[in-house]
Amino acid sequence: MxxxxxxxxxxxxxxxxxxxxxxxxxxxxxxxxxxxxxxxxxxxxxxxxxxxxxxxxxxxxxxxxxxxxxxxxxxxxxxxxxxxxxxxxxxxxxxxxxxxxxxxHAPPEYFASHTTPKGGREHVTLPDGSELVMNTDTRLDVAFHPDRRLVTLYQGEALFDVRPDPGRAFIVDSALARIRVAGTRFNVRREHEDVQVIVQVGAVLVQSGRWWRRHDTRLEAGQGLHVQADGSQSVPRDINMAADLAWVDGRLVFRDVPLARVAIELNRYLVAPLRLADEQVGRLRLSASFWLDDPEGIVAGLPAVLPVVLARQADGGILVARAPGNV
Structure with a gap:
């Protein structure tokens, strides 16, 4: 053996x-x-x-x-x-x-379900002293078994601060990937057919793929990777923690990011969608930091930092277009 x-x-x-x-x-x-x-x-x-x-x-x-x-x-x-x-x-x-x-599927010793609405965040303390912070529009289950502590992440994002327990591993299952840790601080984000894992402190093991084509990657502090729908994993890369985990402190930080990507991030927090008029406006780049408590205010402030105009649409959404004279 x-x-x-x-x-x-x-x-x-x-x-x-x-x-x-x-x-x-x-x-x-x-x-x-x-x-x-x-x-x-x-x-x-x-x-x-x-x-x-x-x-x-x-x-x-x-x-x-x-x-x-x-x-x-x-x-x-x-x-x-x-x-x-x-x-x-x-x-x-x-x-x-x-x-x-x-x-x-065995009955757990402890079980709880947690959800957050669009634009909401929630702090949860688990029975073992581990803590998690849930970001906007997140849904997960927590189940403690005699040999493991299991979190099933169905959608959204959460930061985990795990208390060590030599007898019970801490596992986050996001369908596309399973993240196994002992005691560490890490972030998991699941959206559509992509899972992102970021390690802030310690190390984690990221497992993905079918059992006959398994991918196992050890991530160290300061690193992150993506898991795709087919179970494949990106090469671990260094992460800008101040920007990628700013949401935990209630902020969104963009550093030379295309407006198309900014719109994707903002739509995670907005009830009414933000839309771009065309690809050209999506290529505008933004460097800014915003408070998350008022995502609609972030949208309202875009014309102050970019050459764009806003138009309210019939469904309540906002259309962003190039300002006249800046086409």
């Missing part, structure tokens, strides 16, 4: 090898030694064997949905050992996916 693996991962691999059959005498001795090494080993192995037994009784279509879709075709290696290795890898990955799915 790999020394860097956790007990659950080791148990998944052993249960997969038992399922594949044909253990050699040396492998049987290794398994027996592993099971005796610690009571948690045997306990976790029995859990994984139960998962496999439960999966065998489920309809194939349901198992595929639990795994996240159709399973990829198994490769056909030329050698018997390679074929066994491929089957073992697929079985271990499938068992792991189903195991975590069943674990995440």
């Amino acid at each position: 790999r020394g860097s693996e956790g007990i659950a991962d080791q148990a998944i691999r052993w249960s997969a090898r038992l399922h594949a059959g044909g253990l050699t005498a040396a492998e049987e001795a290794e398994l027996a030694s592993w099971r005796r090494a610690h009571p948690d080993h045997e306990h976790e192995l029995q859990i994984q064997l139960a998962v496999q037994q439960a999966a065998s009784a489920l309809p194939r279509g349901l198992v595929q949905r639990l795994y996240g879709g159709e399973l990829p075709q198994r490769p056909v290696p030329g050698r018997r050992r390679a074929l066994r290795a491929g089957a073992l890898a697929l079985t271990a990955g499938a068992a792991g996916a189903l195991a975590w799915t069943l674990r995440d």
Whole structure:
């Protein structure tokens, strides 16, 4: 077994090898030694064997949905050992996916749902002392289990300040990505088919992609990355914390940003939409800092810092166009 693996991962691999059959005498001795090494080993192995037994009784279509879709075709290696290795890898990955799915649906010790309206923010203190700040239009669930603290982020953005707990990892699941930490301060933003992760203090592990094409990236303090809809991850980059996390202090900071991007950010806070007349006005660049408590006031102030005019539309939205003589 790999020394860097956790007990659950080791148990998944052993249960997969038992399922594949044909253990050699040396492998049987290794398994027996592993099971005796610690009571948690045997306990976790029995859990994984139960998962496999439960999966065998489920309809194939349901198992595929639990795994996240159709399973990829198994490769056909030329050698018997390679074929066994491929089957073992697929079985271990499938068992792991189903195991975590069943674990995440177990009744939690603590559960709470939190939401913020457009333009709102909320500070939440969790039972373990961890804190989170929710940004505008955010929805999430918090569930504490004996072995983990799980936050499911459905939409929006939140800054997490996590208290260390060696026995329970802190996990943020945003569907596209799973962020695992021990104790740190980090930000997760989910919008449409993109998830952004920023680490302010400490480090986090960002996991994404299907189990057969998993991406794992360790982010250090001052770094950030994006996760796309297909599970791919951008290269970690240095982050301007003062600008990207200014919302926590109630501000929006733009530094030489196209107005098209400014409009996207402002629309996260505005009830009535802000629209641009054309691509040309969207290319205007803005450097400014605004208070978030009055997003409509930010829009009203745009003509003071850019050559634009505003027009109220029938649905209450605002159209931004180039000012006459500045086309």
